[in-house]
Amino acid sequence: xxxxLQQIAEAAGVSRGTVDRALKNRGRVNAEVAERIRKIAxxxxxxxxxxxxxxxxxxxxxxxAVILQSVQTPFMNLVLEGVLAAKQEVESLGGxxxxxxxxxxxxxxxxxxxxxxxxxxxSGIALVPSEDSVLKNKIRQFAEEYEIPIVTLNSDxxxxxxxxxxxxxxxxxxxxxxxxxxxxxxxxxxxxxxSGHISNPSLNNRARGFQSEIMDEFPEIELIHTxxxxxxxxxxxxxxxxxxxxxxxxxxxYITGPAVKGICxxxxxxxxxxxxxxxxxxxxxxxxxxxxxxVINFLIGQxxxxxxxxxxxxxFRLFLDHKEPKEEYQYTEIVIKTKYNx
Amino acid sequence: xxxxLQQIAEAAGVSRGTVDRALKNRGRVNAEVAERIRKIAxxxxxxxxxxxxxxxxxxxxxxxAVILQSVQTPFMNLVLEGVLAAKQEVESLGGxxxxxxxxxxxxxxxxxxxxxxxxxxxSGIALVPSEDSVLKNKIRQFAEEYEIPIVTLNSDxxxxxxxxxxxxxxxxxxxxxxxxxxxxxxxxxxxxxxSGHISNPSLNNRARGFQSEIMDEFPEIELIHTxxxxxxxxxxxxxxxxxxxxxxxxxxxYITGPAVKGICxxxxxxxxxxxxxxxxxxxxxxxxxxxxxxVINFLIGQxxxxxxxxxxxxxFRLFLDHKEPKEEYQYTEIVIKTKYNx
DNA sequence: TTGAAAGCGCTAACAA
DNA sequence: TTGTTAGCGCTTTCAA
Numbered sequence: 001x002x003x004x005l006q007q008i009a010e011a012a013g014v015s016r017g018t019v020d021r022a023l024k025n026r027g028r029v030n031a032e033v034a035e036r037i038r039k040i041a042x043x044x045x046x047x048x049x050x051x052x053x054x055x056x057x058x059x060x061x062x063x064x065a066v067i068l069q070s071v072q073t074p075f076m077n078l079v080l081e082g083v084l085a086a087k088q089e090v091e092s093l094g095g096x097x098x099x100x101x102x103x104x105x106x107x108x109x110x111x112x113x114x115x116x117x118x119x120x121x122x123s124g125i126a127l128v129p130s131e132d133s134v135l136k137n138k139i140r141q142f143a144e145e146y147e148i149p150i151v152t153l154n155s156d157x158x159x160x161x162x163x164x165x166x167x168x169x170x171x172x173x174x175x176x177x178x179x180x181x182x183x184x185x186x187x188x189x190x191x192x193x194x195s196g197h198i199s200n201p202s203l204n205n206r207a208r209g210f211q212s213e214i215m216d217e218f219p220e221i222e223l224i225h226t227x228x229x230x231x232x233x234x235x236x237x238x239x240x241x242x243x244x245x246x247x248x249x250x251x252x253x254y255i256t257g258p259a260v261k262g263i264c265x266x267x268x269x270x271x272x273x274x275x276x277x278x279x280x281x282x283x284x285x286x287x288x289x290x291x292x293x294x295v296i297n298f299l300i301g302q303x304x305x306x307x308x309x310x311x312x313x314x315x316f317r318l319f320l321d322h323k324e325p326k327e328e329y330q331y332t333e334i335v336i337k338t339k340y341n342x
Numbered sequence: 343x344x345x346x347l348q349q350i351a352e353a354a355g356v357s358r359g360t361v362d363r364a365l366k367n368r369g370r371v372n373a374e375v376a377e378r379i380r381k382i383a384x385x386x387x388x389x390x391x392x393x394x395x396x397x398x399x400x401x402x403x404x405x406x407a408v409i410l411q412s413v414q415t416p417f418m419n420l421v422l423e424g425v426l427a428a429k430q431e432v433e434s435l436g437g438x439x440x441x442x443x444x445x446x447x448x449x450x451x452x453x454x455x456x457x458x459x460x461x462x463x464x465s466g467i468a469l470v471p472s473e474d475s476v477l478k479n480k481i482r483q484f485a486e487e488y489e490i491p492i493v494t495l496n497s498d499x500x501x502x503x504x505x506x507x508x509x510x511x512x513x514x515x516x517x518x519x520x521x522x523x524x525x526x527x528x529x530x531x532x533x534x535x536x537s538g539h540i541s542n543p544s545l546n547n548r549a550r551g552f553q554s555e556i557m558d559e560f561p562e563i564e565l566i567h568t569x570x571x572x573x574x575x576x577x578x579x580x581x582x583x584x585x586x587x588x589x590x591x592x593x594x595x596y597i598t599g600p601a602v603k604g605i606c607x608x609x610x611x612x613x614x615x616x617x618x619x620x621x622x623x624x625x626x627x628x629x630x631x632x633x634x635x636x637v638i639n640f641l642i643g644q645x646x647x648x649x650x651x652x653x654x655x656x657x658f659r660l661f662l663d664h665k666e667p668k669e670e671y672q673y674t675e676i677v678i679k680t681k682y683n684x
Numbered sequence: 685t686t687g688a689a690a691g692c693g694c695t696a697a698c699a700a
Numbered sequence: 701t702t703g704t705t706a707g708c709g710c711t712t713t714c715a716a
Contacts, residue, residue: 002433002434002438004708005709014687015688016688016710017686018685018686018687020710020711021686028685028686033685033686048434048710049400049435049709049710050434050435051435051436052393052397052708052709053711054393054710055397055691055692056692056712057711058693061343088389092344092390092393093391093392093393094344094391094692096344172682175682176680176682176683179681179682183525183526183639184526186528213682333683334682334683335683336678336679336680338525338678340517340518340520340676341514341518341676341678346693347694348693356702357704358693358703358704359695360702360703362694362695363701370701370702371702375702390693391692391693393693394694394695394708395694395695396708397692397694397695398693398696398708400708400709401695401708436708
């Protein structure tokens with residue numbers, strides 16, 4: 001039976017209001033009395049009731065906004081699932097959550113939405129940022145001047161006073177892929193990285209992690225120069241054809257992100273579907289299909305659900321429990337899937 | 343801004359009590375009116391407030407008990423962490439959770455605790471069962487006669503009317519290990535399974551899954567007859583010595599559970615630490631240490647935290663939201679770890 | 685500096 | 701069959 005404020009008040013011989021002020025350090029309470037109350041609360045093992053607090057705060061109407069970029073991609077759809085789960089939980093606790101989808105990468109739209117959120121007095125914002133110095137300034141302005149906490153997800157922006165970042169550790173993800181690759185090709189042979197856009201920071205992190213781990217740990221593996229598909233399946237197919245012509249004994253391919261379809265179809269057409277080992281990223285249905293077929297050997301995932309769920313809950317806890325996140329960088333778990341545990 | 347019962351009542355021109363009865367199908371309400379209320383509630387997108395409900399139910403004092411066997415093992419310690427997290431969440435919502443630890447496997451103690459729980463009118467029980475027909479009968483009695491819902495975790499007992507089971511799919515876990523093993527030894531060579539007690543059902547499931555997948559998918563891999571360590575490191579070390587003498591070209595070892603230390607030390611002593619591929623189970627610190635060293639190549643995990651957390655929350659949701667779990671078998675995710683994503 | 689009281693959304697007991 | 705009401709634990713405002 002959990003201890004209540006009322007019980008502490010009785011034990012201390014004061015009123016509930018006084019206990020509340022003492023425990024919240026809201027001042028206006030005699031220092032000695034406050035000390036005594038805190039001691040009693042500790043002895044009795046007081047834990048505030050979430051239900052009571054949520055109910056009492058319901059009139060304040062905590063409003064959380066989520067701005068998602070690239071919503072049309074399957075990955076962001078998974079993130080959205082996490083957001084909706086958090087929305088339900090928050091709303092059943094008296095808060096509210098609104099999602100603002102942005103098609104493609106569009107800092108301009110994000111900023112327009114942010115302006116609206118400021119006017120409508122939102123309590124906190126979770127957003128997928130993009131590299132844009134004006135957007136960065138606006139994030140800093142919200143965090144510092146307006147005191148509206150902001151959590152970045154999926155990608156991060158440095159030096160903006162944002163509360164925290166929830167997403168993958170791209171470097172470590174690439175290193176994990178490298179470890180697997182070394183293991184399954186017997187620590188020797190030729191390996192290539194096929195990436196997407198040359199300017200995508202997440203993909204670049206993965207590629208960098210992969211490359212450095214191969215170079216550090218697998219001296220007998222030859223790393224062929226990275227290719228870029230620019231997110232285009234046709235281009236990716238061409239890249240594979242050229243690679244195989246140039247390196248007929250190619251052992252492995254690491255796909256940092258998109259254009260899985262183009263790559264796998266080309267491999268299959270050239271009869272290399274089974275012999276060349278392939279490691280991809282993200283649990284999209286297209287990717288899972290190729291793993292099922294045996295063309296992709298491993299998929300590394302970034303737990304999209306958590307990326308949607310956590311930022312919302314972090315903001316809500318900030319208001320409900322007055323609890324800041326413990327870590328500024330909340331890296332999601334790096335998940336390894338094969339066709340057996342998909 | 344979430345919709346409240348009061349708002350629905352106003353929209354329907356009735357009182358809050360009537361709306362409540364109509365939506366809960368608690369009868370005593372005019373059929374037509376009830377229908378109209380339900381329609382309005384749906385239109386307005388009514389979602390009951392967890393906070394309000396939790397608070398109102400606090401006086402009923404939902405009490406959940408958790409009986410853990412083999413608490414001295416590191417694995418159960420991980421389970422306990424999940425239980426404690428759930429305990430905190432439940433208690434902040436007005437319920438209470440009590441943990442009853444049992445050392446070793448001891449059906450007798452479990453049953454004594456259950457009797458006590460019945461007297462003290464606990465609302466629901468989560469427990470780690472063991473193979474024992476008297477215990478099985480008691481579980482059935484609680485579920486059917488006393489109507490105290492029971493959730494099994496980690497191991498299951500069939501035909502007992504228990505509400506559901508939360509734990510690993512041992513067969514699938516073994517299959518996953520087999521897939522990894524095939525991949526890293528190049529789909530050929532000799533492979534052996536080292537298990538613990540010959541009568542441990544979880545370990546047997548893993549071994550069976552492993553064996554059948556090797557036989558089905560990797561015809562060129564030779565499966566050597568399974569060895570049993572009986573959870574003893576010294577025995578396990580001897581087994582390894584004998585195996586390597588008998589099969590000097592052994593390619594891989596699958597350890598279904600305990601005695602990892604004995605096996606890995608022997609491998610290291612014989613200079614086989616790197617050349618023989620090893621796949622183990624569970625993320626215990628001992629196991630992680632050997633993976634860090636490179637003696638173990640992969641660890642397959644059964645998400646102990648979830649096994650502790652979920653059963654408690656399932657029972658609590660049953661009382662708070664009147665929601666039964668969707669699935670009778672709640673298999674925890676099969677997690678693959680290497681030294682890179684540990 | 686402290687106490688008293690209203691009210692958040694819901695359940696359940698009681699009255700009509 | 702329906703309405704009314706007390707109270708769950710907490711926050712917050714107002715009065716003392």
